[in-house]
Amino acid sequence: MNPGWDFHASAPLIILSATIVAVLIADFFFEYRGRFRTQQIASLGVLAAMIPIITLAVDGGTRSMFNGGFVVDPYSLVFQGFFLAAAYITMLLSVDYIGDGDYYQGEFYVLLLTSLLGMLVMSSSRDLISIFVALETISIPTFVLAGWRKHDPKSNEAAIKYYLIGVMSSAVMLYGMSLVFGLTGSTLLSDIADKVGTLDSPLLIVAGFLTIVGFAFKVSAVPFHFWSPDTYVGAPTPVTAFLSVASKAGGFVALLSVVVFGFFPNADMWQPVLWGLAAASMILGNLVALRQTNIVRMLAYSSVAQGGFILVPFAVAADGDAAISSIQSVVVYILIYGAMNLGAFAIVIALARRTRSAEITSFAGLGQYAPGMAITMSIFLFSLAGVPPFAGWFAKFTMFRAALDANTPAATVLGALAAVSSVVAFFYYARVAREMWFHEPAEGADVHPIRTPVALNAAVVICAAIVVAVGVYPQLFARLGDLAAGG
Amino acid sequence: MNWFNDWALTLAIFLPAVGLGILLILPKAEEQLAKVVALGTSLVTLAVGIGILAEFNYDKAGKLQFGVNKAWISVIEARYHLGLDGIALPMLILSMFITVLCIVYSWDHFPEPHNPKGFLALILLLEVGMNGTFLAEDLILFFIFFEIVLLPMFFMIGVWGGPNREYASIKFFLFTLFGSALMLLGFLALYFIAGTFQIPELTRQAGSQIVGSTQTLIFGGLFLGFAIKVPMFPFHTWLPDAHTEAPTVGSVLLAAILLKLGTYGFIRIALPALPHAAHVWAPWIGALAVIGIIYGALCCLAQTDMKRLIAFSSVAHMGFVMLGIATLTDFGLNAAIFGMVAHGLITGMLFFIAGSVQHTYGTRQMSRLGGLLKQAPKMGWILGFCAMASLGLPGLAGFWGEFPAVLSAYQPAAGLSEGLFRGFMVVAAIGTVLAAGYLLWMYQRVAFGEPKEEFADAHIHDVGIFEWIAWTPILLMIVVLGVYPDAIFSLTNDGVRHITSSIARGFKG
Numbered sequence: 001m002n003p004g005w006d007f008h009a010s011a012p013l014i015i016l017s018a019t020i021v022a023v024l025i026a027d028f029f030f031e032y033r034g035r036f037r038t039q040q041i042a043s044l045g046v047l048a049a050m051i052p053i054i055t056l057a058v059d060g061g062t063r064s065m066f067n068g069g070f071v072v073d074p075y076s077l078v079f080q081g082f083f084l085a086a087a088y089i090t091m092l093l094s095v096d097y098i099g100d101g102d103y104y105q106g107e108f109y110v111l112l113l114t115s116l117l118g119m120l121v122m123s124s125s126r127d128l129i130s131i132f133v134a135l136e137t138i139s140i141p142t143f144v145l146a147g148w149r150k151h152d153p154k155s156n157e158a159a160i161k162y163y164l165i166g167v168m169s170s171a172v173m174l175y176g177m178s179l180v181f182g183l184t185g186s187t188l189l190s191d192i193a194d195k196v197g198t199l200d201s202p203l204l205i206v207a208g209f210l211t212i213v214g215f216a217f218k219v220s221a222v223p224f225h226f227w228s229p230d231t232y233v234g235a236p237t238p239v240t241a242f243l244s245v246a247s248k249a250g251g252f253v254a255l256l257s258v259v260v261f262g263f264f265p266n267a268d269m270w271q272p273v274l275w276g277l278a279a280a281s282m283i284l285g286n287l288v289a290l291r292q293t294n295i296v297r298m299l300a301y302s303s304v305a306q307g308g309f310i311l312v313p314f315a316v317a318a319d320g321d322a323a324i325s326s327i328q329s330v331v332v333y334i335l336i337y338g339a340m341n342l343g344a345f346a347i348v349i350a351l352a353r354r355t356r357s358a359e360i361t362s363f364a365g366l367g368q369y370a371p372g373m374a375i376t377m378s379i380f381l382f383s384l385a386g387v388p389p390f391a392g393w394f395a396k397f398t399m400f401r402a403a404l405d406a407n408t409p410a411a412t413v414l415g416a417l418a419a420v421s422s423v424v425a426f427f428y429y430a431r432v433a434r435e436m437w438f439h440e441p442a443e444g445a446d447v448h449p450i451r452t453p454v455a456l457n458a459a460v461v462i463c464a465a466i467v468v469a470v471g472v473y474p475q476l477f478a479r480l481g482d483l484a485a486g487g
Numbered sequence: 488m489n490w491f492n493d494w495a496l497t498l499a500i501f502l503p504a505v506g507l508g509i510l511l512i513l514p515k516a517e518e519q520l521a522k523v524v525a526l527g528t529s530l531v532t533l534a535v536g537i538g539i540l541a542e543f544n545y546d547k548a549g550k551l552q553f554g555v556n557k558a559w560i561s562v563i564e565a566r567y568h569l570g571l572d573g574i575a576l577p578m579l580i581l582s583m584f585i586t587v588l589c590i591v592y593s594w595d596h597f598p599e600p601h602n603p604k605g606f607l608a609l610i611l612l613l614e615v616g617m618n619g620t621f622l623a624e625d626l627i628l629f630f631i632f633f634e635i636v637l638l639p640m641f642f643m644i645g646v647w648g649g650p651n652r653e654y655a656s657i658k659f660f661l662f663t664l665f666g667s668a669l670m671l672l673g674f675l676a677l678y679f680i681a682g683t684f685q686i687p688e689l690t691r692q693a694g695s696q697i698v699g700s701t702q703t704l705i706f707g708g709l710f711l712g713f714a715i716k717v718p719m720f721p722f723h724t725w726l727p728d729a730h731t732e733a734p735t736v737g738s739v740l741l742a743a744i745l746l747k748l749g750t751y752g753f754i755r756i757a758l759p760a761l762p763h764a765a766h767v768w769a770p771w772i773g774a775l776a777v778i779g780i781i782y783g784a785l786c787c788l789a790q791t792d793m794k795r796l797i798a799f800s801s802v803a804h805m806g807f808v809m810l811g812i813a814t815l816t817d818f819g820l821n822a823a824i825f826g827m828v829a830h831g832l833i834t835g836m837l838f839f840i841a842g843s844v845q846h847t848y849g850t851r852q853m854s855r856l857g858g859l860l861k862q863a864p865k866m867g868w869i870l871g872f873c874a875m876a877s878l879g880l881p882g883l884a885g886f887w888g889e890f891p892a893v894l895s896a897y898q899p900a901a902g903l904s905e906g907l908f909r910g911f912m913v914v915a916a917i918g919t920v921l922a923a924g925y926l927l928w929m930y931q932r933v934a935f936g937e938p939k940e941e942f943a944d945a946h947i948h949d950v951g952i953f954e955w956i957a958w959t960p961i962l963l964m965i966v967v968l969g970v971y972p973d974a975i976f977s978l979t980n981d982g983v984r985h986i987t988s989s990i991a992r993g994f995k996g
Contacts, residue, residue: 328562367646371515371605382638387634387637387638387664388630388631388634388635389631389634389635393631393634394560397563397627397671398563400671400672400675401563401675404672404675404676404679405679407679415672416672419668419669419672420668422668423661423664423665423668426660426661426664427657427661430641430657430660434645434653434656434657437642437645437646438645438646438652438653438656473559473560474560475558475559475560475561475562478560478561478562478563479562481562482562
């Protein structure tokens, strides 16, 4: 036994791994009709993994293994908690979708949990190799999940596109990482941080650029976003929700760790690239979203744009005294974005059960026959748009704060771009709200009240409660951001 | 009454939210119950307001009273900080009062597509935002309440509005959102330099931490946010559309309270926190204000729709308020606050009447109307009364908003050009003549003469019972404030002195 092994620190990973095995075996023994129980085992496992997260948080302090390559501190715990919650809500979204569709259930949850395992590892990784492995553990199961609707060519297209782009971006990233290793002689982020500040080599810029471009594919930042709308539309909608929240956040956590713990001393390696990615994602994402008629495609571009907003604090982190407020902002933004985006997808899934359509016009008159759904959807949309008193305003607020903290012309320009594009963004979010409230239901549409399954309702209620509570009392998440940034 | 001191302001803001919560869980079919709950909530809120009036210490009207100051978002040092002084008091009471009357008026006047539950819920949500804005003493808290009013108004126009409602609602929202995005950047910049979000602290510092050129820039951000809300020329274009399409109650709340959030922001935040910039900007604000007065009046003369005419008259009247603010003097600011209250009562009342005219005639086109005095004499006389009040007839409330504002431009604060402001004064005085012109012209076309052929035999309802209940208090207030303006001036004067002393202190010559 390795003397450095810390069972408490790795308990979430151990519980989750055990759950994966349990689901895989259980699926084999259950009768066909009893397969839904695999979802129950998976959910229980995810909730159980929450327990050590809480005890570790209460315990406080920093636990480190593998010479500092694997660290459990408030930073990683906040993200691990977020990923577990996001995966739990995704399972609530999936249970009826996967059950109704006569799909393979056990395998679905195994893949979902495996991807989740990658995310937990990612939160704690402080080493280029383990970050890479974690990122692949996140991605590979989702390639399969995207193609889950086997008989639908669009789903196949989604999976293929996502797979090819994913593999290519991994190659680019790996090449960048190998250059970093070659120049600094270490894969450990803390060692890299010691070297990059003093090392004077133009190759460092190239290495940083390639690594970050690799991540840019994962978080679908413009101009590396083109796979995401097709993949989002083709994949089963619960998987899309998972991709756009958990998997995307996984990419951001990786980027954050690499930038903050590794490349930070040499701002030239990352700041200009990230500035460009942030500006392009905000502008293009919002403008293209204006023209969409399909709600999932609109949400895809919206999530590209939101990704741009998350990148803003990255792009200014080295300037002025923005370092701490940038980390806070990224953490808070990811947490809030997760709640509101999952909520929006939950409503899309619930409504599609009735209308079998993802056109924005299928929301027409929803306020008249399903006011509960229409109200919660409005909450999520206006939160995404950043309108108080819903949580989104605070996410945007922290972003502006980071940009102004930096107090450089470049940061101010980026902040102004963010301000203008968030006004543009309001337009397409409001369009869905207008369909729901200002328009009559379409001719011949079924306007009986919609009965949604319990699990979906639970997901909607959880997300809406978070969005409203954090909007009114932002301290709830601000504190988490504070803890993470202090770690 | 110690607990009342601590809780009064919180209750004033969040009681409507409680009512809103109850309303949401009621079944949609229980319309009568929904109305009772909404009316009850607004009455209880008004009762809190009356309690505040009774407990308020009038000898210390310049000081913040009923203060609440609790941690809220400690990471960014934003606090749940509320307070009430003589400037906020009339605005708060006006907001509570108008909300009750709007709910009463709505009782049997629900616009299409009906749905009282939703409509009343939006009114209560509006009240949360309005009351909160007037009481907030923290910039972030102010921002939140300032923004909360957008959503209910957006839905009120978009769902219950006229034929062009989608365009009007989105235009309203985008204009204000754009302004408030820049305003928020201004607040953040204030925070980074002055080190606090607390309005009393910013007033005390009077911009001493901030160099002149930076002040001017920050003021620009705040100016856009507030000026769009007021709205000042040339940012007013959303207002006529929003008013024309909004349901009656929406128009009333918009005119009576929502526009005042902008002017209140100038008085409460922009001027005392950035006094130097206020001096730099004042001539421009004054110029835009008098342009607004003349431009609004000329636009009124070109209108065919009664409601659109009243909307443009708001642009002109808010020009007087902004002119008073631009002088940066005690006299001007007092006049401005009086003008805010008076405009709220009078223009709110005019929108009520326009709504009732629309309700009975089915049109607001003045070319099709006529002979209101013959067909519905009571409504005709009330319209005449309000037109007189609006054009600034002495003895009614409108006079005390308009006349002192014009007069205050004669002697602006030290450091402002006297010649320029006296020029403004002359132009504004011409504006009062134009105001008389368009209001009398409207009255003539709507009320005088014989009814037009198409309505000659129509059965026209005169003022109904719910209208009487809703309107009488406003009409009384217009007279009372007209005869005894000191009711407001004595309240606001100390608070205004506090602000102007901060403006004078922070002026760097």
